[in-house]
Amino acid sequence: MSKPKGWKDLPEGGLIKEAGNAEEYNTGAWRSCSPIWIQANCIQCMFCWVFCPDAAITVDENGERGDFDYLHCKGCGICALECPSKVKSIVMMSEAEGAKPDALEKAKAKAVKMAGEKKAVKA
Amino acid sequence: MKKVAMTGNVAVANAMRQINPDVCAAYPITPSTEIMQQFSTFVANGQVDTELVTVESEHSAMSACIGAAAAGGRVMNATSANGLALMWEMLYIAAGNRLPIVLSCVNRALSAPINIHCDHSDSMGARDSGWVQIYAENAQEAYDNTIQAVRIGEHPDIHLPVMSCMDGFIISHSIENLDLLDDQQVRDFVGPYNGTAYPLLDVANPVTYGALHLQDYYIESRRQLHEAHKRAKNVVIEVGREYGKLSGRSYGLFETYKMDDAEIGLIALNSAAGTAKVVVDEFRAKGIKAGLLKPRLFRPFPYLEIADALKGLKALCVLDRADSFGAAGGPLFIEVRSALYDLQKRPVTINKIFGLGGRDLGLDDLRKVFEELTTIVDKGPKSLYEYITVRE
Numbered sequence: 001m002s003k004p005k006g007w008k009d010l011p012e013g014g015l016i017k018e019a020g021n022a023e024e025y026n027t028g029a030w031r032s033c034s035p036i037w038i039q040a041n042c043i044q045c046m047f048c049w050v051f052c053p054d055a056a057i058t059v060d061e062n063g064e065r066g067d068f069d070y071l072h073c074k075g076c077g078i079c080a081l082e083c084p085s086k087v088k089s090i091v092m093m094s095e096a097e098g099a100k101p102d103a104l105e106k107a108k109a110k111a112v113k114m115a116g117e118k119k120a121v122k123a
Numbered sequence: 124m125k126k127v128a129m130t131g132n133v134a135v136a137n138a139m140r141q142i143n144p145d146v147c148a149a150y151p152i153t154p155s156t157e158i159m160q161q162f163s164t165f166v167a168n169g170q171v172d173t174e175l176v177t178v179e180s181e182h183s184a185m186s187a188c189i190g191a192a193a194a195g196g197r198v199m200n201a202t203s204a205n206g207l208a209l210m211w212e213m214l215y216i217a218a219g220n221r222l223p224i225v226l227s228c229v230n231r232a233l234s235a236p237i238n239i240h241c242d243h244s245d246s247m248g249a250r251d252s253g254w255v256q257i258y259a260e261n262a263q264e265a266y267d268n269t270i271q272a273v274r275i276g277e278h279p280d281i282h283l284p285v286m287s288c289m290d291g292f293i294i295s296h297s298i299e300n301l302d303l304l305d306d307q308q309v310r311d312f313v314g315p316y317n318g319t320a321y322p323l324l325d326v327a328n329p330v331t332y333g334a335l336h337l338q339d340y341y342i343e344s345r346r347q348l349h350e351a352h353k354r355a356k357n358v359v360i361e362v363g364r365e366y367g368k369l370s371g372r373s374y375g376l377f378e379t380y381k382m383d384d385a386e387i388g389l390i391a392l393n394s395a396a397g398t399a400k401v402v403v404d405e406f407r408a409k410g411i412k413a414g415l416l417k418p419r420l421f422r423p424f425p426y427l428e429i430a431d432a433l434k435g436l437k438a439l440c441v442l443d444r445a446d447s448f449g450a451a452g453g454p455l456f457i458e459v460r461s462a463l464y465d466l467q468k469r470p471v472t473i474n475k476i477f478g479l480g481g482r483d484l485g486l487d488d489l490r491k492v493f494e495e496l497t498t499i500v501d502k503g504p505k506s507l508y509e510y511i512t513v514r515e
Contacts, residue, residue, distance in 0.1 A: 007343035007350070012282060013221035014344040015321055016331035 031075035145196035195322025218253025223276030240481020385414025
């Protein structure tokens, strides 16, 4: 983020003169829990994309979801809740846990537990 | 220019007709009712192009004004007392969004007890909202101020909403002789609307009004508003001078009456100043050097200029037609006394709160005040502030 402007440089009356500038705002900084995406389990049902109240699920040119946009994900957990329970390709972890190198492994283990089917996790 | 006989309300409605604003919101309340009643006739007769929005409350009236001003329209409105109180939340939003709405405030007492007559508790309560406030002694000044308010608020240096005040009933309902400018003169004076560079209806350049400012930006936005008020004083002087060239009636920050060599003085807003002038003349006839200062601009308060104008006085009484309950005097007194603090030699200063709820202020009441002022120079005041025109 650029340096915040002083009062002399701000638009009059707190006006926002640039349309669509929410993209520049790192609302991901508000997050206390992170969703972890387990690609191997994902069936591309796009429920997460539909239910995400922001636009934190990235989608490629083929219409398939990729990893989270962590600059805008506020960690609400709706995607993890809506992810079909037989599949469970999204699990929530605390920020501290999510930042660790073994976060993906832990997420997979958690997903297995939640899905109740060990075979769901292939890799 | 033509000489007419009109009430203060009809004079203001005629100023609005000549200004021909884009949008007015109407939810009339006594004693300002006649402004919108008269103006709605102008709308119905096709004498103006204004979109008159009839709303369901004053809160909605000011909200409609804010939306219309943000859209890029020249917007006017009128209210009094509890109507202004109901607008409160939106007054701050109009100022914070820097929308140059012009509101005629016909001063009336706030409830309770319920009362429809004049005092300044309504506009004084709104003094910290960020609006420019201008006060008028009579219908002529109310008419002149309404026209100037448009230019003041829309001035590119400030972009602020302006409240133009006059005394309810005393001025709003009394018929007075006054001069109206020609319609074309007024239209030329106010010119095309230029109150915002970023109207919402400019769809090619979309903007956001009223976005959230938290700990990161709110204080910068308010600091900007503070700065606009600092600049407003010069705008008021500039517009008042230009209006003087057009009408022959020049306006400044305040009016002084026989103050040049005055030793005792009064300060009074609005119609009470007219009464005070009569008593000043009486005391001058007796050889007592009495004078009057009538503030015109109350927000921003021109404290340096007012202190300078008062520095020759030995004793001063500030008349307040509103109380600031629990404070060290009425709202005008607090401002004036603070302004005097930096003078090397200050006049002995007292405060009288008078005329609440429309109680008459008679010549005798002010004679007593002047007599008290002649005694307190040596003996000091017997009380800092007290009510007059009240039964004990």
